[in-house]
Amino acid sequence: MDGLTFVNATLILPHEVVPHSVLMATDGRIGPFGQGLKLQLLPHEVIDLGGMYLAPGFIDLHVHGGDGADFMDLTPEAFRAVCRCHARHGTTRLTPTSTVGRFAQYVRFLELCGELIDADTGGARILGGHLYGPYFAPEAKGCHPNLEFLEPEPARDAEFLRFAGKGLTTLTVAPELRDTERLVRAARECGLLVTAGHSYATFPQMEAALAWGVRHIDHLFCAMSDRARLRQAQTFPMRGGVLEATLYFDELYTEVIADGKHLTSDLLRLAYKAKGPDRLALVSDAMRAVDMPDGEYWFGADGDGERMRRLDDVGVTLDGKALASGVMGMDHCVRTFHRLTGVPLHEVVRMASLTPARILGVDRDYGSLEQGKVADFVVMDKELNVKQVYVAGQKVV
Numbered sequence: 001m002d003g004l005t006f007v008n009a010t011l012i013l014p015h016e017v018v019p020h021s022v023l024m025a026t027d028g029r030i031g032p033f034g035q036g037l038k039l040q041l042l043p044h045e046v047i048d049l050g051g052m053y054l055a056p057g058f059i060d061l062h063v064h065g066g067d068g069a070d071f072m073d074l075t076p077e078a079f080r081a082v083c084r085c086h087a088r089h090g091t092t093r094l095t096p097t098s099t100v101g102r103f104a105q106y107v108r109f110l111e112l113c114g115e116l117i118d119a120d121t122g123g124a125r126i127l128g129g130h131l132y133g134p135y136f137a138p139e140a141k142g143c144h145p146n147l148e149f150l151e152p153e154p155a156r157d158a159e160f161l162r163f164a165g166k167g168l169t170t171l172t173v174a175p176e177l178r179d180t181e182r183l184v185r186a187a188r189e190c191g192l193l194v195t196a197g198h199s200y201a202t203f204p205q206m207e208a209a210l211a212w213g214v215r216h217i218d219h220l221f222c223a224m225s226d227r228a229r230l231r232q233a234q235t236f237p238m239r240g241g242v243l244e245a246t247l248y249f250d251e252l253y254t255e256v257i258a259d260g261k262h263l264t265s266d267l268l269r270l271a272y273k274a275k276g277p278d279r280l281a282l283v284s285d286a287m288r289a290v291d292m293p294d295g296e297y298w299f300g301a302d303g304d305g306e307r308m309r310r311l312d313d314v315g316v317t318l319d320g321k322a323l324a325s326g327v328m329g330m331d332h333c334v335r336t337f338h339r340l341t342g343v344p345l346h347e348v349v350r351m352a353s354l355t356p357a358r359i360l361g362v363d364r365d366y367g368s369l370e371q372g373k374v375a376d377f378v379v380m381d382k383e384l385n386v387k388q389v390y391v392a393g394q395k396v397v
């Protein structure tokens with residue numbers, strides 16, 4: 001069989017939900033679909049979804065681990081384990097995201113991302129690496145390990161940028177670091193998505209960063225400056241920071257960890273109102289404790305990262321005083337965002353599929369049910385539980 005025909009499907013398209021539909025996919029690409037489509041006699045496997053949802057596979061821009069493994073474990077087996085884990089939660093494409101490590105670890109991470117781009121992992125596939133950690137502002141590191149923080153430096157930056165298009169797609173920087181403009185401009189010339197995160201920059205520094213080419217902001221509301229934080233250094237006049245700049249500039253995309261633990265429904269609604277479904281992506285920001293029992297885990301490399309605890313569906317620091325990344329998959333984030341905000345389902349799914357694809361510049365091939373795009377699907381029941389997952393037309397869950 002070289003194709004799939006779904007019947008009795010409720011299609012989740014970017015702008016509407018269409019029941020009683022048929023969708024065909026041949027040779028790993030989406031074919032014709034819709035209501036009242038005449039079934040063609042093709043050598044296809046026919047799958048009766050009994051009214052269940054058929055949605056585009058989720059795309060996760062910000063994910064560190066799952067199923068006991070972390071991308072910073074730096075083995076192909078760990079990469080595959082994380083990819084298989086997140087496929088169970090509806091993710092079909094992702095950008096492995098590093099944590100704060102050491103120079104040699106970042107290089108090995110990028111090598112593995114390059115070796116495994118679009119490889120069959122038995123689960124989600126890799127779009128390219130998200131280099132996350134070396135260019136944080138150390139005081140905004142959050143739960144990350146206290147290893148090697150780097151300032152931009154041309155020779156060393158080049159050791160990372162040589163992976164552009166060969167394993168590296170996304171670079172996070174704190175714009176207030178010395179000489180970041182040169183790094184951002186160089187990264188943009190290499191075609192990278194440059195994001196700002198783990199930063200206590202001021203509003204004017206963010207406005208400058210936008211002009212250099214920063215286009216996306218990591219996990220809105222988390223590990224970033226705002227009026228209240230900047231007031232600790234200057235009482236008045238009060239100043240805006242990364243948070244206010246993200247809400248203000250329409251050119252900036254951003255993401256939320258919609259696990260219901262990081263942010264309350266009011267902050268999710270504020271993010272949605274300010275940015276809209278085409279500027280706001282859902283991310284898991286998940287670490288290795290996804291699908292694992294409550295307990296202590298390494299955040300980052302096994303034996304060399306930071307100890308944290310999985311407790312009550314979220315990661316927390318060992319003292320329990322701060323959050324330390326997510327432990328839930330994208331399906332949970334879709335359900336939670338939908339439940340907490342009341343935003344229509346097709347928009348919530350869009351924030352987990354087409355919007356992240358656009359942010360990464362891969363929406364020609366991924367992110368929505370559209371003829372000619374790659375046949376990445378997630379099948380969900382009416383309660384939005386994942387029932388089946390297909391990657392490039394192959395069933396993986």
Ligand SMILES: [Zn+2]
Nearest residue numbers: 142218219223
């Ligand atoms: Zn982070």
